[in-house]
Amino acid sequence: MKTRELASFLGAQCAQAEYDDREIAGAYTSDLLSDAMANAVDNGILITIQAHKNTVAVGTLKDLAAIVICNNRPIPDDMIEAARDERIAIFVTPESQFAVSGKLYPILGR
Protein backbone atom coordinates (compact mmCIF):
# COMPACT_ATOMS: atom_id res chain seq x y z
CA MET A 1 0.00 0.00 0.00
CA LYS A 2 1.21 3.51 -0.83
CA THR A 3 0.76 6.62 1.28
CA ARG A 4 -1.73 8.26 -1.09
CA GLU A 5 -4.06 5.22 -0.85
CA LEU A 6 -4.45 5.60 2.93
CA ALA A 7 -7.09 8.35 2.97
CA SER A 8 -9.66 6.54 0.89
CA PHE A 9 -8.86 3.15 2.40
CA LEU A 10 -9.39 4.47 5.94
CA GLY A 11 -12.04 7.04 5.13
CA ALA A 12 -9.67 9.60 6.66
CA GLN A 13 -8.99 13.26 5.88
CA CYS A 14 -5.53 14.25 4.72
CA ALA A 15 -4.38 17.05 7.03
CA GLN A 16 -0.87 17.42 5.58
CA ALA A 17 -0.64 16.60 1.88
CA GLU A 18 2.89 17.71 1.01
CA TYR A 19 4.57 14.33 1.32
CA ASP A 20 6.59 11.94 -0.80
CA ASP A 21 4.30 9.13 -1.86
CA ARG A 22 5.92 5.79 -1.11
CA GLU A 23 5.33 2.17 -0.23
CA ILE A 24 4.34 1.76 3.44
CA ALA A 25 6.62 -0.74 5.17
CA GLY A 26 4.39 -1.48 8.15
CA ALA A 27 2.50 0.14 11.00
CA TYR A 28 2.72 0.63 14.75
CA THR A 29 0.03 1.78 17.15
CA SER A 30 0.99 3.63 20.32
CA ASP A 31 0.23 6.74 22.32
CA LEU A 32 3.51 6.71 24.22
CA LEU A 33 6.02 8.50 22.06
CA SER A 34 9.05 6.86 23.67
CA ASP A 35 7.49 3.48 22.88
CA ALA A 36 6.77 4.56 19.31
CA MET A 37 10.34 5.77 19.02
CA ALA A 38 11.65 2.38 20.08
CA ASN A 39 9.20 0.18 18.15
CA ALA A 40 7.71 2.02 15.15
CA VAL A 41 8.52 0.46 11.78
CA ASP A 42 11.04 2.40 9.68
CA ASN A 43 9.27 3.82 6.59
CA GLY A 44 5.96 2.76 8.12
CA ILE A 45 3.08 4.65 9.68
CA LEU A 46 2.21 5.52 13.27
CA ILE A 47 -1.38 5.25 14.50
CA THR A 48 -1.90 7.48 17.55
CA ILE A 49 -3.94 10.14 19.32
CA GLN A 50 -0.84 12.23 20.11
CA ALA A 51 -1.65 15.20 17.87
CA HIS A 52 1.26 17.56 18.49
CA LYS A 53 4.56 18.33 16.88
CA ASN A 54 6.60 16.02 19.10
CA THR A 55 4.97 13.14 17.23
CA VAL A 56 6.55 14.47 14.05
CA ALA A 57 9.96 14.14 15.71
CA VAL A 58 9.30 10.41 16.09
CA GLY A 59 8.32 10.38 12.42
CA THR A 60 11.61 12.00 11.51
CA LEU A 61 13.65 9.57 13.57
CA LYS A 62 11.87 6.54 12.09
CA ASP A 63 11.48 7.92 8.54
CA LEU A 64 7.73 7.48 8.80
CA ALA A 65 5.64 7.82 5.66
CA ALA A 66 2.59 9.00 7.58
CA ILE A 67 1.01 9.65 10.97
CA VAL A 68 -2.65 8.68 11.41
CA ILE A 69 -4.38 10.75 14.11
CA CYS A 70 -7.41 8.98 15.59
CA ASN A 71 -10.62 10.12 17.34
CA ASN A 72 -10.63 13.34 15.28
CA ARG A 73 -8.14 14.95 17.64
CA PRO A 74 -7.53 18.54 16.51
CA ILE A 75 -4.16 19.00 14.83
CA PRO A 76 -2.28 22.18 15.76
CA ASP A 77 -0.73 24.28 13.00
CA ASP A 78 2.81 23.79 14.28
CA MET A 79 2.40 20.02 13.89
CA ILE A 80 1.27 20.46 10.26
CA GLU A 81 4.20 22.79 9.59
CA ALA A 82 6.73 20.40 11.14
CA ALA A 83 5.35 17.48 9.13
CA ARG A 84 5.42 19.55 5.94
CA ASP A 85 9.09 20.36 6.55
CA GLU A 86 9.78 16.64 6.98
CA ARG A 87 7.45 15.64 4.12
CA ILE A 88 5.49 13.29 6.39
CA ALA A 89 1.79 12.86 5.60
CA ILE A 90 -0.82 13.37 8.34
CA PHE A 91 -4.25 11.77 8.15
CA VAL A 92 -7.04 12.32 10.65
CA THR A 93 -9.94 9.97 11.22
CA PRO A 94 -12.95 9.82 13.56
CA GLU A 95 -12.14 6.17 14.20
CA SER A 96 -10.18 4.78 17.15
CA GLN A 97 -6.67 3.37 17.10
CA PHE A 98 -8.22 -0.09 17.42
CA ALA A 99 -10.44 0.37 14.37
CA VAL A 100 -7.66 1.81 12.20
CA SER A 101 -5.23 -0.91 13.24
CA GLY A 102 -7.84 -3.58 12.48
CA LYS A 103 -8.48 -2.20 9.03
CA LEU A 104 -4.78 -2.06 8.19
CA TYR A 105 -3.70 -5.32 9.77
CA PRO A 106 -4.71 -7.59 6.86
CA ILE A 107 -2.62 -5.45 4.51
CA LEU A 108 0.36 -4.32 6.61
CA GLY A 109 0.38 -6.91 9.37
CA ARG A 110 2.51 -9.53 7.70
Add this chain to the structure above:
Amino acid sequence: MVIKADFHLHSCLSPCGDLAMSPRTIAETLASKGVALAALTDHNSALNCPAFGAACAKLGIVPLFGIEAQGQEECHVLCLFADLAAALELGERLYELMPPVMNVPEKMGDQVYVDENEDIAGEVDKYLITSAEIGLDGLASLVAGLGGILIPAHVDRPAFSMTSQLGFVVDGPWDALEVVRMPAPEGAREVDTRGYPLITSSDAHYVEHIGRRAFDLDLADDPLALSDGRANLAAIRAALARRPR
Protein backbone atom coordinates in the same frame (compact mmCIF):
# COMPACT_ATOMS: atom_id res chain seq x y z
CA MET B 1 12.92 39.80 49.63
CA VAL B 2 11.18 39.03 46.36
CA ILE B 3 13.46 37.73 43.63
CA LYS B 4 13.01 36.74 40.01
CA ALA B 5 13.46 33.03 39.30
CA ASP B 6 13.43 30.86 36.18
CA PHE B 7 13.34 27.09 36.72
CA HIS B 8 13.01 25.73 33.18
CA LEU B 9 15.86 26.30 30.73
CA HIS B 10 17.34 24.03 28.05
CA SER B 11 20.91 24.27 26.81
CA CYS B 12 22.66 22.95 23.72
CA LEU B 13 22.67 19.54 25.45
CA SER B 14 18.96 19.10 24.73
CA PRO B 15 18.53 17.98 21.11
CA CYS B 16 15.74 20.53 20.72
CA GLY B 17 17.85 23.30 22.31
CA ASP B 18 19.56 25.77 20.02
CA LEU B 19 23.34 25.34 19.73
CA ALA B 20 23.65 29.01 20.73
CA MET B 21 22.26 28.01 24.16
CA SER B 22 25.61 27.58 25.86
CA PRO B 23 25.60 27.68 29.66
CA ARG B 24 27.51 30.98 29.66
CA THR B 25 25.12 32.60 27.17
CA ILE B 26 22.16 31.43 29.24
CA ALA B 27 23.68 32.84 32.45
CA GLU B 28 24.56 36.17 30.80
CA THR B 29 21.06 36.53 29.37
CA LEU B 30 19.50 35.68 32.75
CA ALA B 31 21.70 38.31 34.42
CA SER B 32 20.65 40.94 31.87
CA LYS B 33 17.01 40.17 32.72
CA GLY B 34 17.50 40.43 36.47
CA VAL B 35 16.96 36.73 37.22
CA ALA B 36 18.61 35.91 40.57
CA LEU B 37 17.85 32.17 40.82
CA ALA B 38 17.87 29.86 37.82
CA ALA B 39 17.78 26.16 37.05
CA LEU B 40 19.29 24.49 34.01
CA THR B 41 16.92 21.66 33.11
CA ASP B 42 17.99 19.66 30.09
CA HIS B 43 16.09 16.53 29.15
CA ASN B 44 17.24 13.54 31.23
CA SER B 45 20.79 14.87 31.68
CA ALA B 46 22.69 17.28 33.92
CA LEU B 47 25.95 17.24 32.00
CA ASN B 48 25.90 20.97 31.23
CA CYS B 49 25.29 21.84 34.88
CA PRO B 50 28.98 22.09 35.87
CA ALA B 51 29.56 24.76 33.21
CA PHE B 52 26.27 26.45 34.14
CA GLY B 53 27.31 26.62 37.78
CA ALA B 54 30.64 28.19 36.88
CA ALA B 55 28.99 30.76 34.60
CA CYS B 56 26.38 31.69 37.23
CA ALA B 57 29.03 32.10 39.93
CA LYS B 58 30.79 34.77 37.84
CA LEU B 59 27.55 36.71 37.35
CA GLY B 60 26.13 36.50 40.88
CA ILE B 61 23.23 34.23 39.87
CA VAL B 62 22.39 31.44 42.31
CA PRO B 63 22.21 28.23 40.28
CA LEU B 64 19.98 25.24 40.72
CA PHE B 65 21.24 22.09 39.03
CA GLY B 66 18.34 20.43 37.32
CA ILE B 67 16.98 17.86 34.94
CA GLU B 68 13.65 17.74 33.13
CA ALA B 69 13.11 14.05 33.72
CA GLN B 70 10.92 11.80 31.60
CA GLY B 71 9.86 8.43 32.99
CA GLN B 72 7.47 5.73 31.85
CA GLU B 73 4.35 7.91 31.88
CA GLU B 74 6.04 10.58 29.69
CA CYS B 75 5.12 13.30 32.17
CA HIS B 76 7.98 15.78 32.31
CA VAL B 77 9.11 16.65 35.84
CA LEU B 78 11.58 19.36 36.82
CA CYS B 79 14.02 17.90 39.37
CA LEU B 80 16.12 20.62 41.00
CA PHE B 81 19.12 20.40 43.31
CA ALA B 82 21.39 22.75 45.21
CA ASP B 83 24.18 20.17 44.94
CA LEU B 84 25.76 19.61 41.55
CA ALA B 85 26.76 16.06 42.49
CA ALA B 86 23.15 15.11 43.22
CA ALA B 87 21.98 16.36 39.80
CA LEU B 88 24.79 14.50 38.07
CA GLU B 89 23.90 11.34 39.98
CA LEU B 90 20.26 11.59 38.90
CA GLY B 91 21.48 12.04 35.32
CA GLU B 92 23.60 8.90 35.56
CA ARG B 93 20.69 6.90 36.93
CA LEU B 94 18.37 8.13 34.16
CA TYR B 95 20.99 7.35 31.52
CA GLU B 96 21.17 3.74 32.74
CA LEU B 97 17.37 3.54 32.70
CA MET B 98 16.90 4.98 29.21
CA PRO B 99 16.39 2.55 26.32
CA PRO B 100 19.18 2.19 23.77
CA VAL B 101 17.54 4.57 21.30
CA MET B 102 20.51 6.45 19.88
CA ASN B 103 20.45 10.08 18.86
CA VAL B 104 20.83 10.88 15.16
CA PRO B 105 22.24 14.42 15.40
CA GLU B 106 21.56 15.33 11.76
CA LYS B 107 17.88 14.47 12.23
CA MET B 108 17.16 15.24 15.87
CA GLY B 109 19.79 17.82 16.83
CA ASP B 110 23.07 17.78 18.70
CA GLN B 111 23.39 16.71 22.33
CA VAL B 112 26.66 18.36 23.31
CA TYR B 113 27.93 19.52 26.68
CA VAL B 114 30.72 21.97 27.31
CA ASP B 115 33.38 22.77 29.89
CA GLU B 116 33.80 26.06 31.76
CA ASN B 117 35.62 27.56 28.76
CA GLU B 118 32.71 26.67 26.48
CA ASP B 119 34.77 24.05 24.66
CA ILE B 120 32.81 20.93 23.74
CA ALA B 121 33.53 18.32 26.41
CA GLY B 122 31.42 15.52 25.01
CA GLU B 123 28.24 14.34 23.38
CA VAL B 124 25.49 12.08 24.76
CA ASP B 125 24.90 9.05 22.55
CA LYS B 126 21.42 8.00 23.72
CA TYR B 127 18.53 10.17 22.51
CA LEU B 128 17.54 12.23 25.56
CA ILE B 129 13.85 12.88 24.88
CA THR B 130 12.80 9.35 25.64
CA SER B 131 11.52 7.61 28.72
CA ALA B 132 13.68 6.19 31.46
CA GLU B 133 12.30 2.90 32.81
CA ILE B 134 11.04 4.43 36.03
CA GLY B 135 7.53 5.40 37.07
CA LEU B 136 6.47 8.74 38.51
CA ASP B 137 6.51 7.38 42.08
CA GLY B 138 9.95 5.86 41.61
CA LEU B 139 11.28 9.09 40.16
CA ALA B 140 9.80 11.07 43.05
CA SER B 141 11.49 8.76 45.60
CA LEU B 142 14.79 8.90 43.75
CA VAL B 143 14.80 12.71 43.62
CA ALA B 144 13.62 13.03 47.23
CA GLY B 145 16.42 10.67 48.29
CA LEU B 146 18.90 12.96 46.57
CA GLY B 147 17.39 15.97 48.36
CA GLY B 148 15.84 17.57 45.29
CA ILE B 149 12.79 19.72 44.58
CA LEU B 150 10.07 18.18 42.38
CA ILE B 151 7.94 20.28 40.04
CA PRO B 152 5.80 18.54 37.38
CA ALA B 153 6.38 20.57 34.20
CA HIS B 154 3.86 22.51 32.08
CA VAL B 155 0.88 20.62 33.50
CA ASP B 156 -1.48 22.61 31.24
CA ARG B 157 0.29 21.65 27.99
CA PRO B 158 -1.13 19.11 25.53
CA ALA B 159 2.13 17.13 25.33
CA PHE B 160 4.46 15.46 27.86
CA SER B 161 2.41 16.69 30.82
CA MET B 162 0.42 15.05 33.60
CA THR B 163 -2.81 16.15 31.96
CA SER B 164 -1.83 14.95 28.47
CA GLN B 165 -0.51 11.59 29.69
CA LEU B 166 -2.62 10.77 32.73
CA GLY B 167 -5.64 13.00 32.26
CA PHE B 168 -5.25 14.94 35.51
CA VAL B 169 -2.76 16.16 38.10
CA VAL B 170 -1.89 13.21 40.34
CA ASP B 171 -1.00 13.54 44.01
CA GLY B 172 2.66 13.41 44.93
CA PRO B 173 5.39 15.15 46.88
CA TRP B 174 5.36 18.09 44.47
CA ASP B 175 6.87 21.34 45.75
CA ALA B 176 4.93 23.20 43.05
CA LEU B 177 3.47 22.74 39.58
CA GLU B 178 4.69 24.59 36.51
CA VAL B 179 1.98 26.04 34.28
CA VAL B 180 2.59 27.74 30.95
CA ARG B 181 0.18 30.62 31.55
CA MET B 182 -0.98 32.23 34.78
CA PRO B 183 -3.84 32.96 34.84
CA ALA B 184 -5.06 30.58 32.14
CA PRO B 185 -6.01 32.48 28.98
CA GLU B 186 -9.65 32.99 28.04
CA GLY B 187 -11.13 29.81 26.58
CA ALA B 188 -8.23 27.59 27.62
CA ARG B 189 -8.96 24.16 28.99
CA GLU B 190 -9.36 24.34 32.75
CA VAL B 191 -6.79 22.26 34.64
CA ASP B 192 -7.49 21.29 38.25
CA THR B 193 -4.16 21.98 39.96
CA ARG B 194 -5.47 20.53 43.22
CA GLY B 195 -4.13 23.16 45.56
CA TYR B 196 -0.44 22.85 44.69
CA PRO B 197 1.59 26.08 44.53
CA LEU B 198 1.95 27.29 40.94
CA ILE B 199 4.93 28.74 39.10
CA THR B 200 5.66 29.68 35.51
CA SER B 201 9.04 29.32 33.84
CA SER B 202 10.50 29.92 30.40
CA ASP B 203 11.01 26.40 28.97
CA ALA B 204 13.56 28.25 26.83
CA HIS B 205 15.16 26.45 23.91
CA TYR B 206 16.32 29.67 22.21
CA VAL B 207 18.19 32.66 23.62
CA GLU B 208 15.27 35.01 22.98
CA HIS B 209 13.05 32.87 25.21
CA ILE B 210 15.28 33.03 28.29
CA GLY B 211 13.42 34.73 31.12
CA ARG B 212 10.17 35.09 29.17
CA ARG B 213 8.12 33.48 31.94
CA ALA B 214 10.34 34.09 34.98
CA PHE B 215 8.34 34.20 38.23
CA ASP B 216 8.52 36.08 41.54
CA LEU B 217 9.68 34.17 44.57
CA ASP B 218 9.19 35.72 48.01
CA LEU B 219 12.01 34.55 50.28
CA ALA B 220 10.77 36.62 53.22
CA ASP B 221 13.83 37.16 55.43
CA ASP B 222 15.70 34.06 54.32
CA PRO B 223 18.98 34.30 52.41
CA LEU B 224 18.83 32.95 48.84
CA ALA B 225 22.25 31.31 49.11
CA LEU B 226 24.17 29.60 51.86
CA SER B 227 27.61 30.81 52.89
CA ASP B 228 29.26 28.35 50.48
CA GLY B 229 27.31 29.81 47.53
CA ARG B 230 24.88 26.91 47.17
CA ALA B 231 21.19 27.68 46.82
CA ASN B 232 19.30 27.70 50.12
CA LEU B 233 16.92 24.89 49.22
CA ALA B 234 14.96 25.02 52.50
CA ALA B 235 14.23 28.72 51.93
CA ILE B 236 13.30 28.08 48.30
CA ARG B 237 10.91 25.30 49.36
CA ALA B 238 9.30 27.58 51.91
CA ALA B 239 9.02 30.36 49.31
CA LEU B 240 7.42 27.98 46.79
CA ALA B 241 4.82 27.10 49.42
CA ARG B 242 3.92 30.83 49.52
CA ARG B 243 3.20 30.96 45.77
CA PRO B 244 -0.41 31.32 44.58
CA ARG B 245 -2.34 28.05 44.37
